Amino acid sequence: MIPDYKKIYSDLIEEKYPEKMNECIKILKKKNFxxxxxxxxxxxxxxxSKKDVDIFNQYHRAYDEKTVKIYLQYQVDHKLSNNQLSKHFKITRNSIARWKKQFPEYD
Incomplete structure (x- = not known):
């Protein structure tokens, strides 16, 4: 079971960031979140936000298979190296290398 992120972020924006609702509304209205x-x-x-918070959040991200394949396809389409892809999406190069081993069709 996965959390209902759509509901979580909707509530969070209403309570703490009402000024950013206009920026987020298009994403929140998506059927497939x-x-x-x-x-x-x-x-x-x-x-x-502070850079330290962003670095902390990078270590606690989890990616599903669909997202990983989107990132790897982006790399193929734009002819990026692992290093360039890692900087673009703020992902570690080790994660990208591991994903490429899992999905050799993107290598």
Whole structure:
């Protein structure tokens, strides 16, 4: 069972960030609310936050198979190295290397 992130973020925005509702409403209205949507809303809400908080959050991200494949396909489409992809999405190079071993069709 996964948490209802759509409901969690809707409540969070209403209570703590009502001024950012307009930026997030398009994402919250999506029928299929996925991991990439959670990351997008989190980035909107954490704009201007301290770098330490962002680094902490990077270590606690979890990616489902669909999201991993989207990232790896993005790398193939844009002809990026692991290093470039890691900087673009703020993911460790080790994670990308591990994903490529799991999904050799993207290597």
């Amino acid at each position: 996925g991991v990439l949507d959670v990351i997008s809303i989190h980035n909107i809400l954490s704009e201007g």
